[in-house]
Amino acid sequence: MITLRDVTKRYGEVTAVDGVSFEVPSGEVCVLIGPSGCGKTTTLRMINRLIEPTSGSIEIDGQDVMSVRPEELRRHIGYVIQSVGLFPHLTVAENVATVPKLLGWERRRYEPKVRELLGIVGLPPAEYADKYPRQLSGGQAQRVGVARALVADPPLLLMDEPFGAVDPLTRERLQAEFVRIQRELKKTVIFVTHDVDEAIKLADRIALMRSGNLEQYDTPETLLDHPASKFVHDFMGSDRALKRLGRARVANVMRTVESTTGGARSVVAEACGGSRFVYLTDERGVLEGWVDCKVLDAGTPPEEAGTTVDWHEAAVHPETTLKDALSRMLGFGFRNVAVVDADGRLVGEVSLAAIEGTMADADTHIANLEEGEVLGAIPEESPAERDELT
Amino acid sequence: MVALAGCLLLPFVEFRPNRIVSGTFETVFVAGVASWALVALIALALVVALAPGRVRGSLLLVAGAGMGLALLWALGVAAVHLQEGAPAIVRVSVGPGAWLVGLGALIVWFAGTRATASVLVRRIAGVAVLLGVAAIAMWGGLGELSLAREYAVQSRRFWTLVRQHLVLAGTGVGFGVLIGIPLGVAASRNRVVRDAGLGIASVIQTIPSMAMLGLLIAPLAALGLTAIGTTPAVIALTLYALLPIMRNTFVGLAGVDAAVIDAGRGMGMGRLQLLLRVEAPLALPLVIEGVRAAAVLVIGIAAVTAFIGAGGLGILVFQGWGQQADDLTLLGAIPMVVLAVLADVSMRGLRRLVVSPGIEEGTLT
Ligand SMILES: Nc1ncnc2c1ncn2[C@@H]1O[C@H](COP(=O)(O)OP(=O)(O)OP(=O)(O)O)[C@@H](O)[C@H]1O
Ligand SMILES: [Mg+2]
Numbered sequence: 001m002i003t004l005r006d007v008t009k010r011y012g013e014v015t016a017v018d019g020v021s022f023e024v025p026s027g028e029v030c031v032l033i034g035p036s037g038c039g040k041t042t043t044l045r046m047i048n049r050l051i052e053p054t055s056g057s058i059e060i061d062g063q064d065v066m067s068v069r070p071e072e073l074r075r076h077i078g079y080v081i082q083s084v085g086l087f088p089h090l091t092v093a094e095n096v097a098t099v100p101k102l103l104g105w106e107r108r109r110y111e112p113k114v115r116e117l118l119g120i121v122g123l124p125p126a127e128y129a130d131k132y133p134r135q136l137s138g139g140q141a142q143r144v145g146v147a148r149a150l151v152a153d154p155p156l157l158l159m160d161e162p163f164g165a166v167d168p169l170t171r172e173r174l175q176a177e178f179v180r181i182q183r184e185l186k187k188t189v190i191f192v193t194h195d196v197d198e199a200i201k202l203a204d205r206i207a208l209m210r211s212g213n214l215e216q217y218d219t220p221e222t223l224l225d226h227p228a229s230k231f232v233h234d235f236m237g238s239d240r241a242l243k244r245l246g247r248a249r250v251a252n253v254m255r256t257v258e259s260t261t262g263g264a265r266s267v268v269a270e271a272c273g274g275s276r277f278v279y280l281t282d283e284r285g286v287l288e289g290w291v292d293c294k295v296l297d298a299g300t301p302p303e304e305a306g307t308t309v310d311w312h313e314a315a316v317h318p319e320t321t322l323k324d325a326l327s328r329m330l331g332f333g334f335r336n337v338a339v340v341d342a343d344g345r346l347v348g349e350v351s352l353a354a355i356e357g358t359m360a361d362a363d364t365h366i367a368n369l370e371e372g373e374v375l376g377a378i379p380e381e382s383p384a385e386r387d388e389l390t
Numbered sequence: 391m392v393a394l395a396g397c398l399l400l401p402f403v404e405f406r407p408n409r410i411v412s413g414t415f416e417t418v419f420v421a422g423v424a425s426w427a428l429v430a431l432i433a434l435a436l437v438v439a440l441a442p443g444r445v446r447g448s449l450l451l452v453a454g455a456g457m458g459l460a461l462l463w464a465l466g467v468a469a470v471h472l473q474e475g476a477p478a479i480v481r482v483s484v485g486p487g488a489w490l491v492g493l494g495a496l497i498v499w500f501a502g503t504r505a506t507a508s509v510l511v512r513r514i515a516g517v518a519v520l521l522g523v524a525a526i527a528m529w530g531g532l533g534e535l536s537l538a539r540e541y542a543v544q545s546r547r548f549w550t551l552v553r554q555h556l557v558l559a560g561t562g563v564g565f566g567v568l569i570g571i572p573l574g575v576a577a578s579r580n581r582v583v584r585d586a587g588l589g590i591a592s593v594i595q596t597i598p599s600m601a602m603l604g605l606l607i608a609p610l611a612a613l614g615l616t617a618i619g620t621t622p623a624v625i626a627l628t629l630y631a632l633l634p635i636m637r638n639t640f641v642g643l644a645g646v647d648a649a650v651i652d653a654g655r656g657m658g659m660g661r662l663q664l665l666l667r668v669e670a671p672l673a674l675p676l677v678i679e680g681v682r683a684a685a686v687l688v689i690g691i692a693a694v695t696a697f698i699g700a701g702g703l704g705i706l707v708f709q710g711w712g713q714q715a716d717d718l719t720l721l722g723a724i725p726m727v728v729l730a731v732l733a734d735v736s737m738r739g740l741r742r743l744v745v746s747p748g749i750e751e752g753t754l755t
Contacts, residue, residue, distance in 0.1 A: 075658035085653030089671045089746035099657050132748030
C-alpha cells in the first residue's frame with residue numbers, strides 16, 4: 001500500500017505539487033491523470049525519491065521512503081519512463097538483467113527470470129535476447145522497458161506515460177497486454193498518462209490532478225458519473241456512454257462460436273449448422289478466417305465462400321475493452337468480431353448487439369443524470385469551483 | 391593524371407657522386423620493364439577513375455596497389471642499374487617524380503578503399519600489398535637506394551631513436567589519458583571545471599611547440615628542474631595530449647541521452663555505477679577518438695623535443711637538415727609518419743574491439 005500525506009514540491013516560486021494526499025491499496029492500479037504540467041511526473045518521481053518532496057510524507061507499506069537509501073529503494077520499485085531509456089550498448093537480455101545485477105543476484109538466478117519476463121511481454125527470448133535496442137521497433141523497446149521494470153519482481157511499479165510514444169494500434173495491444181500481465185502479477189501500479197481513455201481502460205482508481213492539486217481520487221465509474229467539479233466533468237469528456245464502454249471487457253459479453261479446421265464442403269456445411277457464419281482455424285485452433293454459410297449453400301466451393309484474415313488485425317482479445325471492439329467493428333464494417341487469446345486461438349466472438357445491450361443500460365443511467373444535477377453534486381470542499389460556476 | 395605527368399616529365403631518380411652533393415637526374419625509363427608496368431598501371435587508374443562501374447572500387451584498389459608496388463620495383467631496378475660498376479660512395483636518391491607517383495598511388499588506393507563496400511576485398515588487397523612490399527624489399531634492389539644506405543649506416547642508432555620516440559610520445563599520451571579523462575569527467579559534472587579546463591587546454595593547444603618548450607623554462611626552474619632533457623619534453627607532450635582527450639571525454643559524457651541516465655538512476659544505480667556501467671561505455675567511442683587524435687598529434691610534436699635533448703627521431707631530421715643530407719632527414723621523417731599511421735590504425739582497431747556493437751555504426755544489420 002502506498003500512502004501520500006500532504007505531499008508538496010516547490011521549485012522556488014513554482015509549486016509543482018501542492019499538498020497531495022491519497023492512498024493506493026496493494027494490487028491496485030492507480031492512474032495519475034491531468035493536463036500537461038499539472039505535477040503528475042513530479043508526484044510519481046517523489047515516490048522513488050528521484051525528486052525529494054519539500055514537505056509531507058510518503059509511505060510504502062507503512063515505511064517512510066525517506067528512511068531508506070534512495071538506491072536501495074529504487075531497486076525494489078519498478079520504473080518505466082515514457083522515453084523508455086534502454087541502455088543502447090547492452091543487449092535486450094542485459095538491459096532486462098540490470099536490476100538483478102544491481103541487487104547482486106547470481107547469473108543462474110536471474111537468467112531464467114529474464115527469459116521468462118521477455119516471454120511474458122511477448123518478445124520470444126530466442127529471437128530477441130541478443131538484439132540491441134536500436135534493432136527494435138518503438139513498441140518492442142517499450143516492452144523491454146516493462147520487462148526490465150518487472151524482472152526483480154518489485155511489488156510496486158511506477159510507469160510514466162509508458163505507452164505514450166507508440167502508434168495507436170500498438171498502444172492498444174500494449175494496454176491489453178498490460179491488463180493481462182497485471183491480472184497475473186497483481187502489482188501495485190501507479191501509472192501516469194494524459195489519455196483519458198487509457199486511464200479508464202486500465203485504472204482501478206483515477207487520481208485527477210490540476211495545477212499541483214488533486215481534484216478527485218476515485219474509481220473511473222465515479223469520475224464519470226459523479227464528477228467532483230466542472231473541471232473533472234469537462235476533463236473526462238462528453239462522450240460518457242462511449243467512455244463507459246472503455247470499462248467493460250469483451251470477456252464479459254462474448255459468446256462461444258462454431259469453428260472448423262475447414263476441408264471438405266460437407267464438413268464445413270455441417271459446422272455451419274443453422275448459423276450464418278462459421279470460423280475457420282488451423283489444427284492448433286488459431287483463427288484463419290471464416291466462411292459465409294449462405295454463400296456456401298448457394299453452391300460456391302468452401303475456398304471461395306471463405307474470407308482469410310490475419311488475427312493480429314481482424315480479432316480482439318478477451319481483455320480488449322468494448323470500446324475498442326466497437327471501433328474495430330466500425331472500422332471493418334462487420335456486426336461481429338472474433339475473439340482470440342494471446343496466441344491467436346479462437347475463443348469466441350462478440351456482436352454489435354451485445355455491445356448495444358450494455359450501452360442501453362448505460363444510457364438509462366445517464367438519462368437520470370441531468371446536467372444540473374451533476375453540477376449540483378459538487379461537494380462543499382471545493383468553493384473555488386462553485387464561484388467559477390455561479 | 392598528376393601522377394602520370396610526374397612520372398613522365400619530372401626526374402624519377404637522382405644520381406649523385408656522393409651522399410651530400412647534388413647530381414644528375416634520370417627519368418623513369420632507366421628502370422626498363424618496370425617503368426612500363428608503372429605507366430600502364432597509372433593509365434589503368436585513370437581509365438577506372440573516369441568510368442564508374444560496379445567493380446570500380448576493386449579496380450581502383452588493384453590500380454593503386456599496383457602503382458605503389460611498380461614504383462618500388464622501378465626504384466629498385468633504377469638504383470641497381472645506375473650503380474652498376476660505380477664506386478660504393480655513389481648514391482641514388484628518390485626524385486620528385488617518384489614521390490608524385492607515390493602520392494598518386496596513395497590517392498588511388500584510398501579512393502579504392504572508400505568505393506569498396508566489401509571488407510573481405512579490402513582485407514585481401516591489404517594483405518596482397520604487404521606481401522608485395524615484402525617481396526620487393528627482399529629481392530628488388532631497394533637496398534641500393536640512398537635511403538637504405540643511410541639506414542645501413544645508422545641502423546643501431548635508428549632503432550634506439552625509434553624507441554625513444556615511442557617512449558616519449560607514449561608517455562605523453564599516457565599522462566594525457568591519466569589526467570585528461572578524469573578532467574573530462576569532472577568537466578561533465580561541474581561547470582567551473584568545464585569552462586576553466588577546456589579554456590586552458592585550448593589555449594595550450596594554440597601555443598606553437600617551440601614556444602612551449604621555451605615557456606616551460608621558467609616554471610621548471612622554479613621547481614628546481616632544468617628545461618633540458620626528457621622531463622620537460624614529456625610535460626610538453628602531456629599538455630598537448632590533454633585537450634583532445636579531455637574535450638572528447640567531456641563531449642562523450644555530455645552526449646549521453648538524458649533518458650538513459652534517468653532510467654539508470656530510476657533503477658537504483660549510484661553515481662559511480664551510473665558512470666562505469668552506463669556513461670563510460672556510451673562515451674567510449676569519443677574518448678578513444680580523442681586518444682587517437684592525441685597520439686597522432688604527439689608523435690608529430692615529439693620530433694621537436696629533439697631540440698631540448700630528449701632524443702627521438704627528430705634528431706635524424708635535424709641532423710639531416712644540418713648536413714643537407716636529405717636522405718638522413720627522410721630516414722627520420724618516414725618512420726614518424728609510419729608511427730603516426732600505426733597509432734591511428736591501432737586505435738581504430740581498439741575501438742572496434744571494445745565499443746559495444748549496439749552503439750557502433752555499421753556493425754549491426
Ligand atoms: N526542475 C524543475 N524546476 C522548476 N520547475 C519544474 C521542475 N520540474 C517541474 N517543474 C514544474 O512543475 C510543474 C509540474 O511538472 P511535471 O513534470 O510534474 O508535470 P506533468 O504533469 O508530468 O506534465 P506532462 O504531462 O507535461 O509530463 C510544471 O509546471 C513544471 O514546469
Ligand atoms: Mg510528465
